[in-house]
Amino acid sequence: MPRVREWSKRSARGRLLKAFATGLETWIAHGALRVRRARIGLISHAAAVGVDGISALDRLVAAGLKPRLVFTPEHGYWGGGGAGETIHDDRHPLYGVPLRSLYGARRVPTPDDWRALDLLLVDLQDLGARCYTYVSTLRDVLESAALAGKPVLVADRPSPLAAIVDGPLLDPSLESFVAHVPAPFVYGMTIGETARWLQATFQLDLDLTVMPMRGYIADGRRPPNMPWIPPSPGIRAWESAWGYPVGVFSEAMALLRTDRGGPLSFQVLAVPESVSKAWKPAASDFPSLGKKRRSSFQGLESAVWQVLRRLELPGARLEFHRYRSGTEWCVGARIVVRDPAAWRPASAAVQMFVEFQKLFGGCLLWEMPGTRPEFFDRLWGDAAVRRDLCAGRSARVIIRSWDTSRRYDFAAARERAWLYGRGTMAGRQ
DSSP states (O other), rough: OOHHHHHHHTTTTOSSOOOOOHHHHHHHHHHHGGGSSSSSEEEETOBBBBBSSHHHHHHHHHTOOOOSSEEEEEEEEOOOOOTTTOOOOEEEEETOOOEEEESSSOOOHHHHHTTTTEEEEEEEEOOOOOTTTTHHHHHHHHHHHHHOOOOEEOOOOOOTTTTTTHHHHHOOOOOTBBBBBEEEEEOOOHHHHHHHHHHHHHTOOEEEOOOBBBBOSSSSSOTTOOOOOOSTTTOSSHHHHHHHHGGGGGGTTTTOOOOOOSSSTTSEEEETTTHHHHHHOOOOOTTSSSSHTSSSSHHHHHHHHHHHHHOOTTTOOOOOOOOEEEEEEEEEEEEEETTTTTTTTHHHHHHHHHHHHHHHHHHHHHHHOOOOOOHHHHHHHHHHHHHHHHHHHOHHHHHHOOOOHHHHHHHHHHHHOBBBOOTTTTGGO
């Protein structure tokens, strides 16, 4: 399928020549009637909306294409399940269609499910980060469809991280459901492009059709007038998705807080005030602070901000921020992404942990109650990051270690899967 390059010379950003539409909106307008008698299965959730705010399921029903079965990913159809929470089967309250969970007793449709269907339609709001499990579900379902001999249609939609590639490639020995595709930590494709890449990477004998968007440029920005419905509780805004590949490590590191579930969820990098009780900074680290202040919450606040403001963050800046979490204050910074095509969140995470280790010491960083070093490795899909941090290697050395021949192979395969232009930042990836 040819790449879509729709630019206007009137605007530096490339004003779209055609009004934006999601893949499903375009398909229903131009090609859906060809399958009006088919028994359709749908993998989707309430977050998969068009520019009019109508969800994929509602749109299909209105077009006379009511699915026989709806399959749901992690967080469930309504997007309210917590991270890692088992999602149970349900039934849609209005349409009565079964909602079959793919994040519970099964990870793919059963043989009986496949026999009841003629084709499967996928419309999921993904982010473009490997540990966000919708890409894991996509891989498993494509492989299952290939074995069942069923065609798959993937309706494409915007991705907040579609413009960038960052982080280490997957170490096969650490493959899990949060590290299930052989791509960098942030892999820079829409869900439709990812499906094309997965088919080629795993050489799937699959009848795959990707329904491209209209008027889209993969620059990481939200298309004009495109509503945002949280695909999971923590991704409350488009900007939350930009910060997710940094803040997700709060799931493994008790010292890191990201206002998860709050108004700036995943847009904040912070440290809880309880750290000040165990933190014993040397006088040489902060000579301008008195002894009492160095051991106080005020000293912690000053030290954390001094560390974070030193980070080199292309495409973004940090602004001082404090917020209340329950009965505890957290202090740090808010991530303000200015250019999502230049932003490198995995590199930012490494810089942050290098500086935190210098500030707090390895014991406090890695042994604070609630810290899960093994899950830190699973999220990265690579144990080398933690190993290098503990060895005291610089952020620059760790980030450069990701630049391997396998990375070049991925870059070539990714480009073959592209459907859209990448803008002026494409050559810098």
